[in-house]
Each structure stands twice: as C-alpha cells, then as structure tokens.
Amino acid sequence: xxxxxxxxxxxxxxxxxxxxxxxxxxxxxxxxxxxxxxxxxxxxxxxxxxxxxxxxxxxxxxxxxxxxxxxxxxxxxxxxxxxxxxxxxxxxxxxxxxxxxxxxxxxxxxxxxxxxxxxxxxxxxxxxxxxxxxxxxxxxxxxxxxxxxxxxxxxxxxxxxxxxxxxxxxxxxxxxxxxxxxxxxxxxxxxxxxxxxxxxxxxxxxxxxxxxxxxxxxxxxxxxxxxxxxxxxxxxxxxxxxxxxxxxxxxxxxxxxxxxxxxxxxxxxxxxxxxxxxxxxxxxxxxxxxxxxxxxxxxxxxxxxxxxxxxxxxxxxxxxxxxxxxxxxxxxxxxxxxxxxxxxxxxxxxxxxxxxxxxxxxxxxxxxxxxxxxxxxxxxxxxxxxxxxxxx
Amino acid sequence: xxxxxxxxxxxxxxxxxxxxxxxxxxxxxxxxxxxxxxxxxxxxxxxxxxxxxxxxxxxxxxxxxxxxxxxxxxxxxxxxxxxxxxxxxxxxxxxxxxxxxxxxxxxxxxxxxxxxxxxxxxxxxxxxxxxxxxxxxxxxxxxxxxxxxxxxxxxxxxxxxxxxxxxxxxxxxxxxxxxxxxxxxxxxxxxxxxxxxxxxxxxxxxxxxxxxxxxxxxxxxxxxxxxxxxxxxxxxxxx
Numbered sequence: 289x290x291x292x293x294x295x296x297x298x299x300x301x302x303x304x305x306x307x308x309x310x311x312x313x314x315x316x317x318x319x320x321x322x323x324x325x326x327x328x329x330x331x332x333x334x335x336x337x338x339x340x341x342x343x344x345x346x347x348x349x350x351x352x353x354x355x356x357x358x359x360x361x362x363x364x365x366x367x368x369x370x371x372x373x374x375x376x377x378x379x380x381x382x383x384x385x386x387x388x389x390x391x392x393x394x395x396x397x398x399x400x401x402x403x404x405x406x407x408x409x410x411x412x413x414x415x416x417x418x419x420x421x422x423x424x425x426x427x428x429x430x431x432x433x434x435x436x437x438x439x440x441x442x443x444x445x446x447x448x449x450x451x452x453x454x455x456x457x458x459x460x461x462x463x464x465x466x467x468x469x470x471x472x473x474x475x476x477x478x479x480x481x482x483x484x485x486x487x488x489x490x491x492x493x494x495x496x497x498x499x500x501x502x503x504x505x506x507x508x509x510x511x512x513x514x515x516x517x518x519x520x521x522x523x524x525x526x527x528x529x530x531x532x533x534x535x536x537x538x539x540x541x542x543x544x545x546x547x548x549x550x551x552x553x554x555x556x557x558x559x560x561x562x563x564x565x566x567x568x569x570x571x572x573x574x575x576x577x578x579x580x581x582x583x584x585x586x587x588x589x590x591x592x593x594x595x596x597x598x599x600x601x602x603x604x605x606x607x608x609x610x611x612x613x614x615x616x617x618x619x620x621x622x623x624x625x626x627x628x629x630x631x632x633x634x635x636x637x638x639x640x641x642x643x644x645x646x647x648x649x650x651x652x653x654x655x656x657x658x659x660x661x662x663x664x665x666x667x668x669x670x671x672x673x674x675x676x677x678x679x680x
Numbered sequence: 681x682x683x684x685x686x687x688x689x690x691x692x693x694x695x696x697x698x699x700x701x702x703x704x705x706x707x708x709x710x711x712x713x714x715x716x717x718x719x720x721x722x723x724x725x726x727x728x729x730x731x732x733x734x735x736x737x738x739x740x741x742x743x744x745x746x747x748x749x750x751x752x753x754x755x756x757x758x759x760x761x762x763x764x765x766x767x768x769x770x771x772x773x774x775x776x777x778x779x780x781x782x783x784x785x786x787x788x789x790x791x792x793x794x795x796x797x798x799x800x801x802x803x804x805x806x807x808x809x810x811x812x813x814x815x816x817x818x819x820x821x822x823x824x825x826x827x828x829x830x831x832x833x834x835x836x837x838x839x840x841x842x843x844x845x846x847x848x849x850x851x852x853x854x855x856x857x858x859x860x861x862x863x864x865x866x867x868x869x870x871x872x873x874x875x876x877x878x879x880x881x882x883x884x885x886x887x888x889x890x891x892x893x894x895x896x897x898x899x900x901x902x903x904x905x906x907x908x909x910x911x912x913x914x915x916x917x918x919x
Contacts, residue, residue: 290780291781294777294780294781297777298766298769298777301768301769301773302766302768302769305768305769305809306768489764489767490762490763490764491763491764491765491766493730493758493760493762493763494758494763494764494765494778494822494825494826496730497728497730497753497756497757497758497826498753498778498781499750499751499753499754499781499782500750500781501750674725674730674731674732675691677730678725678730678731
C-alpha cells in the first residue's frame with residue numbers, strides 16, 4: 289500500500305511545482321468566480337440606476353398637455369418631433385411616444401439585449417399608467433364611487449418553502465453545478481499529466497518497471513486526481529462565497545438574459561453533519577470521475593488526444609446537472625438516486641435545503657462508490673493493456 | 681542469469697519476435713544486435729515483464745516473467761534511450777521515489793545513493809531539478825534509477841541514443857564496470873561499434889528471428905574484424 293502513497297506524493301509534487309498550473313487551477317477561480325457571476329449584475333445595477341435617475345429626452349408627437357405634464361413629473365423631457373418611431377429607430381432618442389386615436393404608442397429599441405431604451409420606455413409607461421389611474425379615480429369620484437370598486441379583492445402568492453430551502457435559493461442548483469465543473473477541470477490537470485503526459489514525456493515505462501502492482505499505480509494516480517479535484521472544487525466554492533459576500537454588500541445576483549437579477553438566497557446554512565455529507569459526496573464524485581479520467585488519459589497517445597477525450601466527458605458529466613433545474617417537476621423515485629452524477633447533484637441539492645434523508649444519502653454514496661470501483665477497474669485494465677501503454 | 685526459451689511475440693498480425701532462444705550468464709554482457717524493427721525492444725520488454733509473450737517464456741534471475749513479474753522486477757533494471765524521469769523533481773527525489781518501491785529507505789537509501797553516485801560520478805545531479813540538467817546528467821539519473829537496488833540483471837536498450845560523446849563514453853565504461861561486479865547484462869543496440877567494445881557474446885536479430893549467436897571473437901572472425909559485416913553475412917546465410 290505504500291506504493292499508492294508514493295505515487296500520490298510524486299504526482300502532487302509534480303503538479304504543485306508547476307506554478308502556472310497552480311495559479312490557473314487553484315488561485316484564479318477564487319477571483320474569477322465573483323467577477324463572472326456578480327460583476328455583470330453589479331455593473332448593470334449601476335447602469336440601470338443611472339438610466340432611471342437621469343433626465344432623459346423622449347420624442348413625442350400628438351400628446352395632450354396632461355400627458356406631457358405627466359412625463360415631466362416623471363423626470364423626463366418630452367421633445368416634439370414629427371415621427372417618434374423613426375427618431376427612436378435612428379438612435380436620436382432612447383424612447384418615443386405617439387398619441388393617435390386614443391392610443392399611446394411607446395417606441396423603444398427592445399431587441400438586442402438590455403438597453404437604456406427599455407429603461408426609459410418603462411418610465412414612460414409608468415408615467416402614463418399613473419396618469420390613467422388618476423383620471424379613472426377622478427371620474428369615479430365625480431360619480432360618487434370609491435376607487436376601491438376597481439379592486440374588489442387582492443391575490444397574494446406566498447413562498448411556502450421551508451426556511452432552509454428558502455435560504456438556499458438558487459445556490460441549491462449552482463453549488464453542485466460549479467462543484468462538478470471545478471472537480472472535473474481540476475482533476476483533469478492531474479489525470480492528463482499523470483497518464484498521457486507520462487507517456488509523452490517517456491517516464492511511464494520507468495514507473496511500470498517498479499515492483500508495484502498495476503492497481504496501486506492506478507489508485508495512486510486516481511487519488512492524486514481526487515486531491516487536485518477537491519482543491520479545485522474548494523477554490524471554486526471560495527470564489528462563489530467571495531462573490532456572494534460582495535453581492536450581499538454591494539447588491540447583485542445572477543444576471544439573466546432578460547436583465548433580471550436573480551436573488552441567490554444569499555446564505556447557506558449547513559450543520560456539521562450536512563457539511564461532512566457534502567464533502568463526502570464531493571469526494572466520492574471526484575473519485576469516480578478521477579478514475580474515469582485516469583483511464584481515458586492513459587488510453588490517449590498524447591496530451592492533445594487526452595484533452596480531446598476529456599472535453600466531451602465534461603459535457604456528458606454536466607448534462608445530468610442541467611436536469612437538476614427541473615427537479616421541482618420530478619416526483620423522485622429510488623432509481624433517480626442511482627443515476628451517476630445526477631444522484632450526487634440531487635443529494636447536494638437536498639443537503640443544502642435540509643431535505644436529505646439517510647436512505648437518499650446511502651443510495652447516492654453506495655452507487656457512486658460502485659461506479660468509482662468500476663471506473664478504477666477500467667483504469668487498471670487500461671494499464672494492463674500493453675498495446676495501449678506502449679502505443680505512443 | 682537470463683534464459684529465453686522459444687519466445688514469440690505477435691502484435692495482431694505483426695510478428696515482432698519468433699521462436700527466440702538465448703541464454704546470458706552472470707558476469708557477461710550479451711549484445712542483442714539488429715536494425716530498427718528487428719525485435720530487440722520487444723524482447724527486452726518481455727524480459728522486463730512490460731509485455732506478455734504470445735508463446736514461449738523467459739526466466740530472469742530464476743523467475744518466470746509471466747508467473748512472477750513482481751519478483752522479476754525486484755531483480756531487474758531497465759534503461760532505454762527514450763526513458764525519462766520526472767522533470768520537476770531533483771535527482772535525489774527521483775531516486776528516493778523509486779528506491780522506496782524496493783524497500784530502500786533511511787540508511788539503506790543513503791548507502792545505495794552513495795554507491796550509485798560514486799559509480800556514475802553524479803554528485804552534482806542530486807540537488808538539481810531534472811529539467812535543469814544536461815542530457816548526459818539526466819541519462820545518469822535514469823541509469824541510477826535502474827541500478828539503485830543493485831539488480832543482478834540489467835537491460836540496456838539503445839541506451840546511448842541522444843547522448844554526447846562524454847556521456848556515451850561514461851555509459852560504456854559503466855556497462856563494463858557493472859559487468860565486472862558479476863551482474864548479467866543485455867546490451868541492445870543497432871550501433872555495432874558499441875557492441876564491439878562492451879560485448880562478451882552477441883546475438884544478431886533480424887525480422888524477429890535470431891540469425892546468429894556466438895562469442896564476440898567468433899562474430900568478429902565471421903565479419904573479418906567487423907560486427908557490421910558479420911551481421912550482413914549472417915542475414916544472407918539465414919535467408
């Protein structure tokens with residue numbers, strides 16, 4: 289068994305002496321994650337706030353005085369033009385309004401992502417809506433009717449999620465997603481270097497000459513992959529936490545394509561047992577994927593070929609996680625907890641929300657351990673195939 | 681001691697080695713000679729338990745390569761021209777890493793290290809990272825890795841490939857010195873002049889078959905003083 293430790297040590301020393309690799313795998317994610325996740329929303333918040341507070345010019349035609357007045361009250365500056373739609377299309381004004389036959393037509397360039405025009409159009413719409421409501425209230429008052437007649441009852445939708453589920457928010461999906469992404473990318477670095485890299489550099493033959501069983505070599509390399517994968521996962525999560533802290537302080541969240549900023553929930557409350565369970569889940573996932581990557585890496589003739597095998601593996605591994613978004617529509621059955629990768633993602637999601645059960649954890653861990661053992665068996669078989677080991 | 685008995689190795693339809701038999705005694709350098717693709721590397725890989733024979737067998741230091749591969753590896757060292765060691769480790773770390781597989785730790789490792797650094801004159805390689813070493817110094821680390829556990833059997837496969845004149849000379853001197861310690865060596869090369877210097881006996885390998893075997897003196901007589909001419913003569917006679 290000392291052979292396993294020796295190989296693990298050698299692989300990790302080789303990796304940690306490569307400063308560029310350590311920087312790109314373990315340091316960079318900590319700082320890039322906040323920038324990627326929260327930077328756009330923070331920037332957008334500033335821009336939206338600026339657009340909302342700024343006195344914007346609006347192209348108008350045919351508007352009655354009361355509408356012009358409503359726009360001015362909304363901190364907008366109506367400018368009379370002949371053709372508001374044309375003026376907006378040419379980019380002369382962010383928004384325009386045309387009043388014709390009892391209809392206010394608001395123009396803005398609404399395609400091609402979030403624009404200042406959308407913000408101004410919204411302000412115009414709000415100003416005209418307020419004017420409309422004031423006029424309705426005035427008519428009702430003249431007829432001696434209370435304004436409440438327009439709203440006989442209210443409808444309220446309340447969030448009935450348990451407190452921990454509510455606190456988890458979108459992180460329930462994002463944490464497993466990013467953990468898998470970082471586990472795969474961090475593990476890949478060692479897996480490729482320890483297999484195809486050894487072949488390409490000509491060091492593998494010397495290692496195979498050592499009086500140590502093949503399974504110990506495969507396991508040593510897999511464990512090195514697991515260590516790096518977990519460290520990479522921790523770096524990614526640190527980046528996520530750092531981003532979350534910054535977002536909580538300065539306001540922000542995940543920016544969607546429609547410009548909505550999704551609230552992340554902001555805090556994840558984990559008790560000690562859940563934290564250990566989360567770590568164990570990530571470790572088993574890393575063991576499983578590490579063994580697969582070591583096997584595939586050794587099968588490859590070169591670095592390039594190994595990367596060409598592992599890039600699709602990342603996509604395949606992420607596919608089940610995409611379905612995690614739809615977990616609310618699924619009635620979970622036992623076999624869901626046996627599906628590779630999906631089972632770990634489901635368990636992590638449940639741990640974050642405080643809904644995990646011992647049976648679910650046992651199924652996910654047990655099945656992942658079996659998959660890891662099978663993958664390790666695959667790696668050993670690949671190591672034992674001389675036409676693969678010497679085919680470079 | 682090495683015994684190769686009717687060894688055959690096929691890769692799918694390609695016959696790399698066919699019915700090969702030879703024997704190498706302790707205190708002897710056996711030069712396995714032939715052009716590229718003759719089957720030399722395959723033969724040595726079978727002896728080193730890295731590939732399995734399709735038919736026949738081989739015994740190294742008394743152990744069958746198929747039945748007891750770990751026991752064979754304990755008693756064997758392999759050096760080939762393309763072999764490298766870990767470039768981010770120092771010479772000392774590389775040797776400590778491999779020594780551990782043979783149970784050489786602590787005092788035993790230090791003694792082995794003293795012996796091998798003296799034999800190969802490689803003190804300056806110990807604390808340098810492999811990536812910072814010259815080609816010759818790297819090759820010394822590769823050789824040191826192979827003999828650190830003092831294997832009674834040493835296989836060298838095109839071991840001088842890429843070496844400069846000084847490193848090549850050091851390696852040839854080492855081969856003779858290691859032979860003189862009573863060890864069994866197989867020296868595989870296509871460079872006949874190297875074999876002329878180090879070999880006690882020679883075997884000519886052509887297209888996977890042993891076409892000639894004899895002492896170096898006999899082979900030189902066949903080739904009128906040249907192993908190269910002897911090889912060509914042996915191939916013609918075998919055809």
